[in-house]
Amino acid sequence: MSQTAPSTGPRRAPTMADVAQRAGVSHQTVSRVLSSHPNVRDSTRADVLRAIEELGYRRNSSARALVTRRTLTLGVVACNPTLFGPASMLFGLEEAARDEGFMVSAVTLRRYSAKALSEAIDHLSDWGVEGIVVIVPHRAAVAALAELRLPFPVVTVEGGHSLPIPGVSVDQDLGARLVTSHLLGAGHQTVWHVAGPSDWLEAEARVRGWRDTLEEAGVEVPPPLVGDWTPLSGYRAGQELAGRVAASGARRRSPDVTAVFVANDQMALGVLRAFREAGLSVPGQVAIAGFDDIPEAEFFAPPLTTVRQDFAAVGQASIRLLVSRLGSSGLPNDERVVIEPRLIVRSSSTHS
Amino acid sequence: MSQTAPSTGPRRAPTMADVAQRAGVSHQTVSRVLSSHPNVRDSTRADVLRAIEELGYRRNSSARALVTRRTLTLGVVACNPTLFGPASMLFGLEEAARDEGFMVSAVTLRRYSAKALSEAIDHLSDWGVEGIVVIVPHRAAVAALAELRLPFPVVTVEGGHSLPIPGVSVDQDLGARLVTSHLLGAGHQTVWHVAGPSDWLEAEARVRGWRDTLEEAGVEVPPPLVGDWTPLSGYRAGQELAGRVAASGARRRSPDVTAVFVANDQMALGVLRAFREAGLSVPGQVAIAGFDDIPEAEFFAPPLTTVRQDFAAVGQASIRLLVSRLGSSGLPNDERVVIEPRLIVRSSSTHS
DNA sequence: AACGTCATTGTTAGCGTTCACAGATATGGA
DNA sequence: TCCATATCTGTGAACGCTAACAATGACGTT
Numbered sequence: 190m191s192q193t194a195p196s197t198g199p200r201r202a203p204t205m206a207d208v209a210q211r212a213g214v215s216h217q218t219v220s221r222v223l224s225s226h227p228n229v230r231d232s233t234r235a236d237v238l239r240a241i242e243e244l245g246y247r248r249n250s251s252a253r254a255l256v257t258r259r260t261l262t263l264g265v266v267a268c269n270p271t272l273f274g275p276a277s278m279l280f281g282l283e284e285a286a287r288d289e290g291f292m293v294s295a296v297t298l299r300r301y302s303a304k305a306l307s308e309a310i311d312h313l314s315d316w317g318v319e320g321i322v323v324i325v326p327h328r329a330a331v332a333a334l335a336e337l338r339l340p341f342p343v344v345t346v347e348g349g350h351s352l353p354i355p356g357v358s359v360d361q362d363l364g365a366r367l368v369t370s371h372l373l374g375a376g377h378q379t380v381w382h383v384a385g386p387s388d389w390l391e392a393e394a395r396v397r398g399w400r401d402t403l404e405e406a407g408v409e410v411p412p413p414l415v416g417d418w419t420p421l422s423g424y425r426a427g428q429e430l431a432g433r434v435a436a437s438g439a440r441r442r443s444p445d446v447t448a449v450f451v452a453n454d455q456m457a458l459g460v461l462r463a464f465r466e467a468g469l470s471v472p473g474q475v476a477i478a479g480f481d482d483i484p485e486a487e488f489f490a491p492p493l494t495t496v497r498q499d500f501a502a503v504g505q506a507s508i509r510l511l512v513s514r515l516g517s518s519g520l521p522n523d524e525r526v527v528i529e530p531r532l533i534v535r536s537s538s539t540h541s
Numbered sequence: 542m543s544q545t546a547p548s549t550g551p552r553r554a555p556t557m558a559d560v561a562q563r564a565g566v567s568h569q570t571v572s573r574v575l576s577s578h579p580n581v582r583d584s585t586r587a588d589v590l591r592a593i594e595e596l597g598y599r600r601n602s603s604a605r606a607l608v609t610r611r612t613l614t615l616g617v618v619a620c621n622p623t624l625f626g627p628a629s630m631l632f633g634l635e636e637a638a639r640d641e642g643f644m645v646s647a648v649t650l651r652r653y654s655a656k657a658l659s660e661a662i663d664h665l666s667d668w669g670v671e672g673i674v675v676i677v678p679h680r681a682a683v684a685a686l687a688e689l690r691l692p693f694p695v696v697t698v699e700g701g702h703s704l705p706i707p708g709v710s711v712d713q714d715l716g717a718r719l720v721t722s723h724l725l726g727a728g729h730q731t732v733w734h735v736a737g738p739s740d741w742l743e744a745e746a747r748v749r750g751w752r753d754t755l756e757e758a759g760v761e762v763p764p765p766l767v768g769d770w771t772p773l774s775g776y777r778a779g780q781e782l783a784g785r786v787a788a789s790g791a792r793r794r795s796p797d798v799t800a801v802f803v804a805n806d807q808m809a810l811g812v813l814r815a816f817r818e819a820g821l822s823v824p825g826q827v828a829i830a831g832f833d834d835i836p837e838a839e840f841f842a843p844p845l846t847t848v849r850q851d852f853a854a855v856g857q858a859s860i861r862l863l864v865s866r867l868g869s870s871g872l873p874n875d876e877r878v879v880i881e882p883r884l885i886v887r888s889s890s891t892h893s
Numbered sequence: 894a895a896c897g898t899c900a901t902t903g904t905t906a907g908c909g910t911t912c913a914c915a916g917a918t919a920t921g922g923a
Numbered sequence: 924t925c926c927a928t929a930t931c932t933g934t935g936a937a938c939g940c941t942a943a944c945a946a947t948g949a950c951g952t953t
Contacts, residue, residue, distance in 0.1 A: 202692065204909055215933045220911065228931055245692075250669040251612060252909035254603035256938050262646075262668070271836075276628040280649050287648065292668045294614075294646045296639065297632050316614070316644045317602040340554065340597075420840040458840045465842055484623075488772040488810045490817055490842040556939055567903045572941060580900055604939035608908045 203244040212240035223248055254317070263511060264313030264321035265295040266306065272418070272455075273483040274500055278324055278346060281504025289512050294318065301325055303333045310337065320511045322346060326390045342514040344507050349390040353522040355514065357507040361391050364496040364530035365398025368450050368478045371494070371532055373406055375476060375539065377448035382413040383426040383460060385452040395452050395480065409444050416456045423456025427463025434469060447475055448538070454479040454486045454495055461489060461537075476538040487535065494538035497531045555596040564592035575600055606669070615863060616665030616673035617647040618658065624770070624807075625835040626852055630676055630698060633856025641864050646670065653677055655685045662689065672863045674698060678742045694866040696859050701742040705874040707866065709859040713743050716848040716882035717750025720802050720830045723846070723884055725758055727828060727891065729800035734765040735778040735812060737804040747804050747832065761796050768808045775808025779815025786821060799827055800890070806831035806838045806847055813841060813889075828890040839887065846890035849883045 209216040214233060221229050222237040229237075240246070254260045263286050267275050279295060286293045294316060296309040306325060313321055319341055323334060326347035334343060335352045345356035372380045382399045385392030396413055403410045414429060416422030434446045451457035457479035464471055471477050471491055479486060482497035506526040514520050561568040566585060573581050574589040581589075592598070606612045615638050619627050631647060638645045646668060648661040658677060665673055671693055675686060678699035686695060687704045697708035724732045734751045737744030748765055755762045766781060768774030786798045803809035809831035816823055823829050823843055831838060834849035858878040866872050 206909080216909085217911085217934080218932060221932085224911085228929095230931065233931080247666060249607070249909050250667060251603045251606035252938090253911075254938095255601070255607050255909080255940085256911045258938080260603060270632045271625060271628045273623060276623045280622045283647060283649055284651075287664065292646050292664070294644050295635060297635055299636075312639065312644070314599060315602060420837055424840060455837060458837055462840045462842065462844075485772055485807060485810055485837055488776060488814045490814065492814075558939080568940080569904080569942095570902060573902090576941085580902090582901065585901080601939050604908090605941075606908095607910085607939080608941045610908080 202249075203246045205246075205248070208237065208240045208244055208246045211244060212236040260317040260319055261290060262292045262294060262316065262318050263508070264310075264316075264318035265293055265324065266298065266309045266313070266321060267295060267324045268298050268301060268326070269418075270295075270297045274481055274498065275324060277500030278504045278507075281501030282322060282508055283504075284501075285505040285508035289508060291319075291508075291512070298325065301327045301330055303329065306330055306333055307337065310339070314339070314341075319515055320344070322507045322511055323348065328388050328390055328393075331390070342511060344511045344514070346503060346507050347391055349394075350525055355510055355520075355522055355524040357503050357510060357526040357528070359498045359503060359528045359530050361394035361530075362398035362401075364480060364498070364532075365395040365450070366402045367530070367532040368480070368494070368496055369399045369402035370406075371534065372448040372450060372476055372478060372538060373402070373408070375448070377476065379403060379408045379411060379444050380448045380450050381411045381430060381446050383423060383430075383449060383451040383456055384413045384415050385456075386417050387415060392452055399450055411444055411446075416452070416459075418453055418455060420455045420459040420462075423451060423459025424463050425459070426451075426456065427460035428467070430460070430475075431463055431467035431469055434475065435467070449475060449477050451477065451479050454481045454483045454489075454493060457493055457495070457537075458485075458489060461493075465490070471537055472540055478538050482533050486533075489537070491537045492535035494535045495533050497533050499528055499530075502528050554601075555598045557598075557600070560589065560592045560596055560598050563596060564588040612669040612671055613642060614644045614646060614668065614670050615860070616662075616668075616670035617645055617676065618661045618665070618673060619647055619649050619676045620653060620678070621770075622647075622649045626833055626850065627676060629852030630856045630859075633853030634674060634860055635856075636853075637857040637860035641860060643671075643860075643864070650677065653679045653682055655681065658682055658685055659689065662691070666691070666693075671867055672696070674859045674863055675700065680740050680742055680745075683742070694863060696863045696866070698855060698859050699743055701746075702877055707862055707872075707874060707876040709855050709862060709878040709880070711850045711855060711880045711882050713746035713882075714750035714753075716832060716850070716884075717747040717802070718754045719882070719884040720832070720846070720848055721751045721754040722758075723886065724800040724802060724828055724830060724890060725754070725760070727800070729828065731755060731760045731763060731796045731800070733763045733782060733798055733801045735775060735782075735801060735803040735808055736765045736767050737808075738769050739767060744804055751802055763796055763798075768804070768811075770805055770807060772807045772811040772814075775803060775811025776815050777811070778803075778808065779812035780819070782812070782827075783815055783819035783821055786827065787819070801827060801829050803829065803831050806833045806835045806841075806845060809845055809847070809889075810837075810841060813845075817842070824888065824890055824892055830890050834885050838885075841889070843889045844887035846887045847885050849885050851880055851882075854880050 205216045205219045209219045219237050222234050269275050283293050296312055298305050322344050324346040331348045345354050347358045348356040369380050384396050414426040416426050430446050451460050469475055479493045479495040482495045486493040486495050557568045557571045561571045571589050574586050621627050635645050648664055650657050674696050676698040683700045697706050699710045700708040721732050736748050766778040768778050782798050803812050821827055831845045831847040834847045838845040838847050
């Protein structure tokens with residue numbers, strides 16, 4: 190007796206066999222109970238459940254994954270995860286995945302590069318994800334993605350529609366149109382634009398929507414300024430614009446600055462500061478609108494007109510799209526989900 | 542010949558045996574190459590690597606995890622992941638984990654409850670995480686955590702030091718002292734406080750630091766107002782404070798409002814708006830300071846004095862702490878890492 | 894020549910599950 | 924009574940990998 194059981198020591202986690210022995214059944218019956226197979230007698234099921242409870246048994250996910258060939262894990266590659274947008278998507282996405290019975294592992298990129306992207310994907314791949322969502326809205330990233338022939342499905346978020354990769358996106362073009370029309374409708378001669386980095390697909394789409402709206406209205410299209418999404422870059426652009434306002438009395442080529450559509454709320458904050466410092470009143474002298482509707486936007490000085498994107502919906506849609514592609518490998522690569530944004534009018538664009 | 546090999550079909554991923562066969566070695570040698578075991582002849586290693594390359598072989602993580610009993614996965618439970626702080630931590634944490642060779646899976650809680658927390662932990666546990674980091678700075682959450690006897694190590698972030706769970710935190714108390722001293726040093730009679738929700742440990746520590754500093758300075762301690770971290774709640778508190786300023790001419794019990802320490806930057810934004818609407822100048826009539834140093838803070842109107850927390854460092858420290866506890870189960874439960882915050886002075890608190 | 898040592902490789906036995914199948918037992922109709 | 928059928932349970936073999944050990948050959952030492 191003393192010989193066979195070394196009794197103490199860091200006891201290993203109980204296995205299915207341990208449960209089976211305790212319940213007086215075979216390991217297979219335990220497995221059936223765990224996967225709620227119908228053909229198990231109620232009393233047997235109860236015995237097994239009790240044994241599981243008593244032993245504190247938890248099924249070993251690695252063994253299960255090995256034999257079923259399913260890790261029930263999805264990967265996410267994200268870019269600026271401290272920004273409100275990406276963070277919200279990550280959140281919505283994780284929640285949606287959990288509801289579908291998946292775990293999600295995220296890898297964040299400090300800055301985009303083809304190498305960083307492929308390393309991130311390798312990393313996820315090493316851990317056996319069944320599919321990945323890529324939230325890296327760089328033109329180059331999506332192109333690089335299209336090159337890679339991956340052994341699992343990939344879905345992009347804000348990845349544009351030019352390449353044969355299924356994806357989810359907010360209709361940035363529409364959002365930009367909404368803002369621009371809104372400003373034109375308020376009687377402005379034209380609308381200036383502070384754009385995001387030119388290699389970002391979202392930035393490009395917003396520029397397009399803005400430009401098209403102006404052209405369709407038959408008004409002059411001022412040269413867009415370019416920022417990098419940060420408040421600081423918005424501040425710089427704001428200083429530039431403020432200079433133009435000041436100089437507008439003199440004879441100039443470009444039209445007066447009376448309305449500005451800024452490509453995101455953070456930059457709009459910078460623009461607001463620059464205008465404030467230049468003594469320009471908003472919306473009195475210049476109307477301003479942003480994009481994203483971050484929680485702070487409503488409390489800016491003045492509260493910011495902006496475009497709300499339903500980030501949670503984007504996350505959910507991308508998971509659904511990904512999960513639907515998991516089993517089947519030969520699906521068409523042109524599936525798209527487009528989510529409509531909504532204009533939120535606040536006092537930065539309306540004379541009160 | 543035609544009989545044995547059905548040639549086509551959805552070819553399964555190559556296994557170690559496939560690589561071995563192609564390289565003319567045993568699967569064990571392949572394993573040795575993959576785990577960079579020293580005793581492999583160079584030419585053999587080259588053969589194996591070539592075969593791996595040609596076949597596009599990737600080692601099956603589940604099989605590996607099954608036999609090594611290591612999933613190399615860590616779990617994170619986080620709360621308000623769209624806020625700048627939590628998002629930054631998550632980011633720093635993920636990066637640190639990746640550097641240590643771990644994958645991280647996060648579960649986010651929409652709102653704290655003991656049930657949600659234990660479900661989140663169960664979920665992670667089901668996927669075989671080796672340890673978890675809990676970023677749920679509720680008093681109740683940490684208490685609930687101490688109850689649970691989990692089969693893997695747990696590290697808290699901002700979990701307080703009252704319970705025997707190892708953890709990492711920013712010295713909130715010190716941060717609050719820095720701000721409060723700064724405001725007192727600028728000549729204010731006393732400093733008002735807009736606190737976070739009372740069940741948050743961080744909020745509590747900030748209140749303590751603020752109160753202690755006032756008491757040590759021998760000045761009156763005004764009753765703290767309470768918000769819920771959102772700009773809106775800050776706005777409400779700001780309206781309340783503005784009312785007191787307006788009424789301060791009349792005979793009152795509480796001291797004049799000339800300086801306010803707001804427990805986070807988002808609420809401070811709301812306070813700023815309320816003051817602006819009430820016609821109060823900042824810092825002219827009232828000085829304001831926040832906490833967190835979100836990227837927007839520098840561009841508020843006026844730029845906000847605040848306390849910077851190195852969230853990335855917190856993330857890294859928590860991973861290091863967790864990883865150090867992985868193998869060994871009998872370690873002391875009182876390990877703490879405290880990170881010092883830094884006062885960032887901007888014009889919301891300084892007469893220029 | 895015989896032996897020990899080291900580097901290199903192969904063989905075998907699990908890891909803890911699920912799957913496919915084979916028994917066993919109960920139910921029902923002829 | 925007997926077989927067909929349905930329900931329940933057990934047995935053995937994977938899944939793809941690593942750990943432990945055994946085997947081989949090369950080398951230097953006695």
